[in-house]
Amino acid sequence: MDTPSPAPPQAAFVRAYPPMDPPTGPALWLLLRDGEVLVRGGALIESEGDPRGDGVNRTPLYLGTLGGRPCLADDLGPQEALPEGCRLVPLRALFGQIGEAEFALAGYASQMLYWRRTSGFCPVCGHEAEMRPGDWGRRCPRCGHVAYPHVTPAVLILVHDGGARILLGHKPGWGPRYSILAGFVEPGESLEECVRREVQEEAGLEVADLVYAGSQPWPYPHQLMIGFTARHAAGEPRVDAEELDDARWFTAETLPDLPPPVSLSRQMIDAWTAAQTK
Numbered sequence: 001m002d003t004p005s006p007a008p009p010q011a012a013f014v015r016a017y018p019p020m021d022p023p024t025g026p027a028l029w030l031l032l033r034d035g036e037v038l039v040r041g042g043a044l045i046e047s048e049g050d051p052r053g054d055g056v057n058r059t060p061l062y063l064g065t066l067g068g069r070p071c072l073a074d075d076l077g078p079q080e081a082l083p084e085g086c087r088l089v090p091l092r093a094l095f096g097q098i099g100e101a102e103f104a105l106a107g108y109a110s111q112m113l114y115w116r117r118t119s120g121f122c123p124v125c126g127h128e129a130e131m132r133p134g135d136w137g138r139r140c141p142r143c144g145h146v147a148y149p150h151v152t153p154a155v156l157i158l159v160h161d162g163g164a165r166i167l168l169g170h171k172p173g174w175g176p177r178y179s180i181l182a183g184f185v186e187p188g189e190s191l192e193e194c195v196r197r198e199v200q201e202e203a204g205l206e207v208a209d210l211v212y213a214g215s216q217p218w219p220y221p222h223q224l225m226i227g228f229t230a231r232h233a234a235g236e237p238r239v240d241a242e243e244l245d246d247a248r249w250f251t252a253e254t255l256p257d258l259p260p261p262v263s264l265s266r267q268m269i270d271a272w273t274a275a276q277t278k
């Protein structure tokens with residue numbers, strides 16, 4: 001007997017690439033300025049036409065469809081008046097306020113608008129760069145240099161002692177907040193090498209038993225966070241004060257102030273705590 005394949009979820013985001021044109025009908029408008037997203041009534045703006053009204057030289061990016069609705073992104077000019085009934089909200093503040101798919105879409109829009117703002121000219125010869133059909137790359141018609149939107153990988157490391165404790169670090173300026181260790185991947189480095197180096201550099205520890213824990217786009221402006229858990233293998237926590245001014249062990253009962261729930265760091269800590277208290 002044939003089993004009907006499940007219908008795709010209504011909220012699925014389907015990517016589009018230039019020079020595709022958006023389908024007609026009401027669109028989701030991602031209008032951003034300085035890391036803030038324009039919302040109406042606390043939700044992303046859905047509108048048949050440009051909610052800013054008619055304007056010259058407007059070239060919104062068509063990013064794809066969400067639940068069948070075309071998604072268009074554009075920068076709001078620094079002096080541009082906000083449409084009636086709309087306000088700007090910091091991207092991060094939208095977490096938990098709008099749907100997960102909408103939140104991810106707003107982050108994607110932010111990254112793509114950043115890319116458009118920063119890729120207009122060839123970094124080799126300075127000539128104006130052209131859009132490449134079929135992807136988001138830009139090509140220089142003079143020297144042929146091609147560049148793609150930035151994705152900068154960074155690892156998050158939840159170091160545990162194999163028992164009831166995890167290592168959390170504190171950076172100068174963080175106030176009472178502690179978090180798991182983190183660091184950018186260097187060129188020529190695997191994710192595993194990066195985990196071992198960062199834990200050694202930031203906390204003076206050796207780790208083993210690395211386990212992948214998930215990933216998260218972090219569009220501020222274009223990181224990809226890749227989470228691992230790792231077991232403490234040798235050494236006592238010590239900090240070099242350059243990156244961290246404290247690193248110490250905590251149990252689920254003694255956790256300090258933690259990063260906000262939007263972050264994979266926090267989600268990893270919460271997952272570990274939940275496993276401890278099972």
Ligand SMILES: [Zn+2]
Nearest residue numbers: 122125140143
């Ligand atoms: Zn060039």
